Amino acid sequence: MRIAVSGTHRTGKSTLVDELSDLLPAYVTVDEPYHQLEEEGHAFAETPSVEDFEAQLARSIANLDEAPADVVFDRCPVDFIGYLLAHEDRDAFDIEAWLPRVRGALRKLDLIVLVGIERPDRISLSASGDEEPRLAVDEALKELLLEDPHAFEVEVLEVEGSPRARAKQVLAHLADASR
Template sequence: MRIAISGTHRAGKSTLIEELSDLLPTYVTVDEPYHQMEEEGYAFAETPSVEDFEAQLARSIDNLEEGTRDVLFDRCPVDFIGYLLAHEDSDAFDLDAWLPRVRGALQKLDLIVLVGIERPDRVSLSASDDKALRLAVDEKLKDLLLEDAHGFEVEVLEVEGSPRARAKQVLAHLSEAD
C-alpha cells in the first residue's frame, strides 16, 4: 500500500512513521519534501514563503509519481495546501490552478493517515514554534481531508493516542482493508 502521513508541524508524523517502519519492515519511507530539498541545497526563507511551500507542494506531487508499492510518505500534497491556505500571504496562492495536479497525485495513494493536534496536546512545543500557524494548519488539514470539499477522493484515517496506539490503528485499518 502507498500511505501518506499527514499533519501540521510537531504533531507526531515522523514518530508515527518510525513506529510503522518497525511494524512494516518491507515498506520504504520517503522523507518529507522540506528535508529532501534542503539536502539538495534549496535555500528556504527563515519564515517559509508562499513560493517555498509551492516548491514543496510540487516536490510532494513528484514524490507520488514514483511507482513504488509499500511506501510510507512523510507528508502529502494536501499538507502544503494546508500551509498555503494558512499562510499570511495566502491570497498569492492559486488553489484552483493546483487542484488538477493534486487530485491526480492523490489517486496514487491508498491511504492518508491524519495526525491531528489532540486535546490536551501530546507534543511539547518550544518557544520558537509558531503555535498559531500550527493550529491554523491543523484546522485546514482537517477541513481539506475529512470534509473533502475539493474532491480529493482518497481514503483518510484520523489517528490519535500514543505513537504505538496510532500505529496500531493504522495496522488495524490495513487488516480491515485486506
C-alpha cells in the first residue's frame, strides 16, 4: 500500500512515520520534500514563500510518481496546498492550475493518515508566535481532506493519541482494508 502521513507542523507526523517504519519493515519511507530539497541545496526563506511551498508541492507530486508499491510518505501534496491556502500571500497561489496534477498524484495513494492538532496539544510549543499559522494549516488540511471540496477522492484516516496508539490505528485500518 501507498500511505502518506499528513498534518501541520509539530503534530507528530515524522514520529508516526518512524513508528510505522518499525511496524512495517517491508515498507520504504520517503522523507518530506522540505528535507529532500534542502539536501539538494534549495535555500528556503526563513518564512517559506509561496514559491518555496510550490517547490515542495512539485516534489511531493514527483515522489508519488516515482515510489514503490509499499511506501510511507512523510507528507503528501495536500499538505502543501494547506500551507499555501493559509499563507499570507495565498492570492499568488493558483490552486486551479495545480488541481489536475494533484488529483493525478493522489490517485497513486491508498491512504492518507491525518495527524491533527489535539486538545490538549501533544507537542510542546516554543514561544515562537507560530501558533496562529499552525492552527490555520491544521484547519485547512482538515477541510481539504475530510470535506474534500476539490474531489481528491482519497481515503483518509484521522488518528489521535500517543505515537504508538496512532500507529496501531493505522495497522488496524490496514488489516480491515485487506479483509
